[in-house]
Amino acid sequence: MEYFDSIVLAQFQLTDEIFVLTVERKGASAAAGQFFMLKCWDKELTLMRPISIFKADEDMLSFMYRVVGEGTRKLAELKAGDTISLLGALGTGYPIGEMHGKVALVGGGLGIPPLCQTAKELSQQGVQVDVYLGYRDQLFATEDFEPHCQSIFISTETGSEGYKGFITDLLKPEQYDAVFTCGPEVMMRKVAAMCAEKQTACWCSMEHRMACGIGACLGCSIRTTEGMKRVCKDGPVFPSKIIF
Amino acid sequence: MTLSTSIHGITFKNPIIAASGTFGFGEEYNELYDVSCLGGISSKGLTLHPKDGNEGIRVYETPAGMMNSVGLQNPGIEAFIEHGIADMRKFDTVLIANMGGHSMDDYITGATMLSKADIDMLELNISCPNVKSGGMAFGIKAEVAREVVSAVRKVCTKPLIVKLSPNAENIIEMALACEEAGADALSLVNTFQAMAIDIHRRKPIFNNIYAGLSGAAIRPIALRMVHSVCKQVHVPVIGIGGIYTPEDILAFMMAGATAVQIGTVNFNNPLAGKELVENLEKLCVQEGIQDINEIIGII
Numbered sequence: 001m002e003y004f005d006s007i008v009l010a011q012f013q014l015t016d017e018i019f020v021l022t023v024e025r026k027g028a029s030a031a032a033g034q035f036f037m038l039k040c041w042d043k044e045l046t047l048m049r050p051i052s053i054f055k056a057d058e059d060m061l062s063f064m065y066r067v068v069g070e071g072t073r074k075l076a077e078l079k080a081g082d083t084i085s086l087l088g089a090l091g092t093g094y095p096i097g098e099m100h101g102k103v104a105l106v107g108g109g110l111g112i113p114p115l116c117q118t119a120k121e122l123s124q125q126g127v128q129v130d131v132y133l134g135y136r137d138q139l140f141a142t143e144d145f146e147p148h149c150q151s152i153f154i155s156t157e158t159g160s161e162g163y164k165g166f167i168t169d170l171l172k173p174e175q176y177d178a179v180f181t182c183g184p185e186v187m188m189r190k191v192a193a194m195c196a197e198k199q200t201a202c203w204c205s206m207e208h209r210m211a212c213g214i215g216a217c218l219g220c221s222i223r224t225t226e227g228m229k230r231v232c233k234d235g236p237v238f239p240s241k242i243i244f
Numbered sequence: 245m246t247l248s249t250s251i252h253g254i255t256f257k258n259p260i261i262a263a264s265g266t267f268g269f270g271e272e273y274n275e276l277y278d279v280s281c282l283g284g285i286s287s288k289g290l291t292l293h294p295k296d297g298n299e300g301i302r303v304y305e306t307p308a309g310m311m312n313s314v315g316l317q318n319p320g321i322e323a324f325i326e327h328g329i330a331d332m333r334k335f336d337t338v339l340i341a342n343m344g345g346h347s348m349d350d351y352i353t354g355a356t357m358l359s360k361a362d363i364d365m366l367e368l369n370i371s372c373p374n375v376k377s378g379g380m381a382f383g384i385k386a387e388v389a390r391e392v393v394s395a396v397r398k399v400c401t402k403p404l405i406v407k408l409s410p411n412a413e414n415i416i417e418m419a420l421a422c423e424e425a426g427a428d429a430l431s432l433v434n435t436f437q438a439m440a441i442d443i444h445r446r447k448p449i450f451n452n453i454y455a456g457l458s459g460a461a462i463r464p465i466a467l468r469m470v471h472s473v474c475k476q477v478h479v480p481v482i483g484i485g486g487i488y489t490p491e492d493i494l495a496f497m498m499a500g501a502t503a504v505q506i507g508t509v510n511f512n513n514p515l516a517g518k519e520l521v522e523n524l525e526k527l528c529v530q531e532g533i534q535d536i537n538e539i540i541g542i543i
Contacts, residue, residue, distance in 0.1 A: 001275055001276070002276075003276055003513075003514050003515055039512075043460065043488060043512060045305060046305055046306075046308070046309055046310045046459050046460075046508060046511065046512050047303070047305050047310060047511050047512065048511070048512070070305075071305070087514055209301055209302070209303050209304065210303065211266075211303040211310065211312070211511040212266070212510065212511050212514070213514075214273070214275070214276070214514065215268065215272045216266065216267055216268035216272040216273060216510075217265065217266055217267075217268070217303070217312075217314070217511065218265075218268075218288070218297060218302070218314050218317045219302045219303035219312060219314060220302065220303070221296075221297060221302065221314075221317055223296065223299070227296075228296050228297065228317060233272070
């Protein structure tokens, strides 16, 4: 974990609200499921913003995020060459090293981007990856999964692409050694319940408002069956059995 | 050039103390810089029994600051004494145990336990706005505060700092009551009770409805309160409230503070503690200050 300034390499707008920001990695650590705290302001805003890793290449880090408020709006205004401050990589990601056989990744909405780096790291160690991506209407990041996955299943709520309905309708947990999920809580809860029923191990990635990002302020604590846990430090990835 | 100050016989290498609740027990920030550079660290607020804290949103950005409603999540005083203190003692800095409570008995038992432990000072939080029963009640009325501080004073063998709430009915009467009851120092201010509403959900942001406001937004009011209290009391005062820069530190000290605590700024810049120590020294040189104690209370 380090706090450092970096340079913006690129910013792409994918949809009305979704952007991809790419910055120089500057030797920072980064693993699937981890996140960084970002800021491109001095004191105009108080808190840094937690954004998960979309892609970590040798020299660069990419973040895919939705503009939801003032902080992300400022991030979206960044252009190549601008300076940005990063704190990270933070948190506990997916247990990639423990995986073998066949793993399903189930993402919904802005829970999809962090699974891209996850698919890459799993495939690099020889795990067979199937990915299930649930969108509301417009697709994004789908093609980024192609190099790392055996099969890609897609659903949209509107039926504009792929299966019309929820992505969980397509998932068969019994076909996998483990399932990793990231997205809306209602989706992850469903995935966790389906996995529990079929006795497939499941990990989920939680989202929370954060202040420090490093485990000091307890601003992001959530209740689990093992007591209070910090999303920023003990998570964001947790075994789903302790959460749901 | 000296930055060192002292409060009731305890020497701080510089007047910068990490504020309770923003800095854990120092361990996490120590991964980013050597926290021994700080004058002191005030621990996460401790209560007699472990506490899970509040449900729902706990931190929320607001104009020029933030609100929090963590609700004193902590491992309890016993666990702190058994494990926490040894971990904090690895840092060469003044170790302040911050303690909150729900009842007079809690405060007395907790202070008795902490007095026997290896801490440098006890900071009594009579002002947490985020705990439903107790906490705040002790921080509102001067006569209630007097009772709890007197009771703690009887059992507390460590230098005793009382942390005041800006939500007190009258901050000067509150400060005088705590001083008369035996406080060795005062720290002020804790967060201002505040509110935020999610208009789309038509609900308060925080489950507790109200939460504590901190950051630059409160700085001028905190400065006024520190100044007016310092004019009335004889014990040292630790200034708190939206301190972000070395200039802010000098302002609080000119207003009468002997030391300051930094909280919210740690979230804006995780290296703030270290940078403030370095930049305070530079600023003092620029301003021709030989000894930082020279400027305490000059206004």
